[in-house]
Amino acid sequence: MSGSNSKPFTVLVEGNIGSGKTTFLEHFQQFEDITLLTEPVEEWRNLRGWNLLDLMYKDPVKWAMPFQSYVTMTMLDMHRRPTATPVKLMERSLFSARYCFVEHMMRNGTLHPAQFAVLDEWFRFIHREIPIDVDLIVYLKTTPLVVHERIKKRARSEEQCVPLSYIEELHKLHEDWLVNRTFAECPAPVLMIDADLDLSQITEEYKKSEHQILRRAVDVVMQ
Ligand SMILES: Cc1cc2cn([C@H]3C[C@H](O)[C@@H](CO)O3)c(=O)nc2[nH]1
Numbered sequence: 001m002s003g004s005n006s007k008p009f010t011v012l013v014e015g016n017i018g019s020g021k022t023t024f025l026e027h028f029q030q031f032e033d034i035t036l037l038t039e040p041v042e043e044w045r046n047l048r049g050w051n052l053l054d055l056m057y058k059d060p061v062k063w064a065m066p067f068q069s070y071v072t073m074t075m076l077d078m079h080r081r082p083t084a085t086p087v088k089l090m091e092r093s094l095f096s097a098r099y100c101f102v103e104h105m106m107r108n109g110t111l112h113p114a115q116f117a118v119l120d121e122w123f124r125f126i127h128r129e130i131p132i133d134v135d136l137i138v139y140l141k142t143t144p145l146v147v148h149e150r151i152k153k154r155a156r157s158e159e160q161c162v163p164l165s166y167i168e169e170l171h172k173l174h175e176d177w178l179v180n181r182t183f184a185e186c187p188a189p190v191l192m193i194d195a196d197l198d199l200s201q202i203t204e205e206y207k208k209s210e211h212q213i214l215r216r217a218v219d220v221v222m223q
Contacts, residue, residue: 015140
């Protein structure tokens, strides 16, 4: 499949910190018809030598705004990137940026209401002016305790002081957005995966989503 595909079948992979998004994406490396766009954490950890992720975790009140502002730019870049394949899998999105992370930081006072207003205006402007296509959301549903343990085991240095309460609040925002639909518009149908399962068992779960994604990809290609 060659040539640029301006409207690939686009899948967002969403879930809490440590829910296994990177592992899920790696499972799809085996398919040549799928482009994988992983979360640009390395860009957030090195912007002209500055580790914005670390600055944000160390002094959230001072750095949450510039960090989330840069995250928004890097996520927009990913949404807009043309792919040569019929299917595109993205790790997280402008939507989880706004409805999970920015929302949480506003509710817990990390973001000043005026800072939140600026980020929200940017989100609304982008959402209104720039077409962002989403065809499916894969939600890696986890239990806060399970992912908190994983975060400690994964030992990403910046995350070692992340408290369980933060994980629980992010979990609730993901549930309100993707399951309860009480809080914000959901841009596409949601396929839920039980991501508490450990690596040995989760491949079966991935196969379930594989069928959904590839079948729809065929539909897209056949159109
Ligand atoms: C869209 C989006 C992703 C994202 C990740 N993060 C943090 C959570 C993890 O510690 C790390 C990698 O996902 O970045 C954040 O604070 N705000 C975010 N917004």
